[in-house]
Amino acid sequence: MTAHLVERMQGFGTTIFAEMSALAATTGSVNLGQGFPDTDGPPEVVEAAVAAIRAGDNQYPPGIGIAPLRHAVAEHQERFWGLHHDPDTEVLITAGATEAVAATLLALLEPGDEVVTFEPYYDSYAAGIALAGARRRCVTLTPPDHSFTAEALAAAITPRTRVLLLNSPHNPTGKVFSRTELDLIAAVCVAHDLVAVTDEVYEHLVYDDAVHVPLATLPGMRERTITISSAGKTFSMTGWKTGWVCAPAELVAAVRTVKQFLTYVHGAPFQHAAAAGLRLPDAYFTGLAADLAAKRDLLRAGLTDAGFTAHPSAGTYFLTVDIRPLGESDGLAFCRALPHRCGVVAVPTVVFYDDVAAGAPLVRFMFAKRREVLEEAVDRLRGLA
Numbered sequence: 018m019t020a021h022l023v024e025r026m027q028g029f030g031t032t033i034f035a036e037m038s039a040l041a042a043t044t045g046s047v048n049l050g051q052g053f054p055d056t057d058g059p060p061e062v063v064e065a066a067v068a069a070i071r072a073g074d075n076q077y078p079p080g081i082g083i084a085p086l087r088h089a090v091a092e093h094q095e096r097f098w099g100l101h102h103d104p105d106t107e108v109l110i111t112a113g114a115t116e117a118v119a120a121t122l123l124a125l126l127e128p129g130d131e132v133v134t135f136e137p138y139y140d141s142y143a144a145g146i147a148l149a150g151a152r153r154r155c156v157t158l159t160p161p162d163h164s165f166t167a168e169a170l171a172a173a174i175t176p177r178t179r180v181l182l183l184n185s186p187h188n189p190t191g192k193v194f195s196r197t198e199l200d201l202i203a204a205v206c207v208a209h210d211l212v213a214v215t216d217e218v219y220e221h222l223v224y225d226d227a228v229h230v231p232l233a234t235l236p237g238m239r240e241r242t243i244t245i246s247s248a249g250k251t252f253s254m255t256g257w258k259t260g261w262v263c264a265p266a267e268l269v270a271a272v273r274t275v276k277q278f279l280t281y282v283h284g285a286p287f288q289h290a291a292a293a294g295l296r297l298p299d300a301y302f303t304g305l306a307a308d309l310a311a312k313r314d315l316l317r318a319g320l321t322d323a324g325f326t327a328h329p330s331a332g333t334y335f336l337t338v339d340i341r342p343l344g345e346s347d348g349l350a351f352c353r354a355l356p357h358r359c360g361v362v363a364v365p366t367v368v369f370y371d372d373v374a375a376g377a378p379l380v381r382f383m384f385a386k387r388r389e390v391l392e393e394a395v396d397r398l399r400g401l402a
């Protein structure tokens with residue numbers, strides 16, 4: 018760790034995604050670690066980006082985002098979730114959900130403030146909270162269904178709590194928070210006057226009979242919720258980094274103030290492309306989910322055959338396994354060895370936990386790959402036992 022790095026960022030090092038993708042490259046492994054698909058998204062979306070570049074949309078767009086995308090985001094929120102947002106004052110375009118989360122945390126938190134979130138948590142949450150000089154308090158989700166109790170949630174709230182940060186559908190577990198759980202979360206936010214920040218980047222990646230319910234749709238929540246999403250997962254273009262924030266105007270203004278000094282604006286051509294994507298017919302969104310659900314089933318069956326205990330996944334790109342049936346208990350060591358043992362890369366879930374004992378035997382595999390790639394991975398894993 019470099020001595021030049023500020024104290025609040027010590028310990029963050031290199032993200033597990035970068036470490037594991039590098040390991041996949043050097044060992045020639047099938048990379049089921051970092052979450053990105055191996056096929057491009059819809060051609061209409063690609064063509065919209067190309068057309069924007071050719072049309073000369075290559076200079077700074079407005080800081081809040083181009084009007085066509087802000088309108089498309091507002092229409093999308095109305096069309097899928099019945100949420101109304103004014104595209105001029107209640108929508109902000111960002112450099113991916115990552116910037117949206119970071120700008121939000123930097124805008125809302127004073128040093129010493131606390132954020133309640135669920136663990137395992139997405140790694141950028143811990144870093145964003147630390148950058149703000151704030152503290153995280155985690156409610157642990159317990160496998161196999163990754164549930165939590167009302168008591169555990171209540172116990173995480175203190176007089177310093179300002180923000181509740183929720184990710185549903187949830188990375189890395191694949192959990193889709195139920196309406197009952199969301200009611201509980203909403204009641205806590207209202208009772209303690211918290212701002213809810215919800216990361217919904219997997220909003221369309223929901224399978225079987227699970228239903229994604231945006232927290233902002235619950236009574237008392239529209240006025241206190243910052244909803245974040247991005248085009249990366251919905252349009253299979255994770256490298257485009259086009260995200261957005263929807264919230265009441267005063268909250269958007271706070272986030273915008275910070276955002277303008279992080280990236281100033283986000284890439285103009287990709288904004289046009291995301292606008293085209295958000296206006297695709299319903300069949301596109303349901304087709305994407307059906308394709309991913311089938312891939313999840315393929316990988317899940319293969320992992321079960323290989324001897325792992327696979328926990329349920331009702332959304333996202335990911336499913337979690339317990340490695341103990343294979344006589345293993347240290348997920349980090351297991352994932353570092355796996356590429357050398359059988360040429361497959363996965364992510365040790367423990368890095369997303371404060372409660373290291375809870376996360377130690379869990380490993381995340383990702384299934385947004387072509388079927389033949391998943392089949393190859395499953396074949397290689399079969400040799401493990």
Ligand code: PMP
Pocket residue numbers: 052112113114115116139184188216218246247248249255258259260
């Ligand atoms: N939140 C979660 C839960 C994620 O899994 C990811 C990774 N895609 C992000 C945020 C980051 O999204 P983006 O690439 O749009 O910054």
Ligand code: GLN
Pocket residue numbers: 032034035050051052053188
């Ligand atoms: N969201 C992706 C994942 O969870 C990774 C993005 C990143 O590399 N930071 O795998």
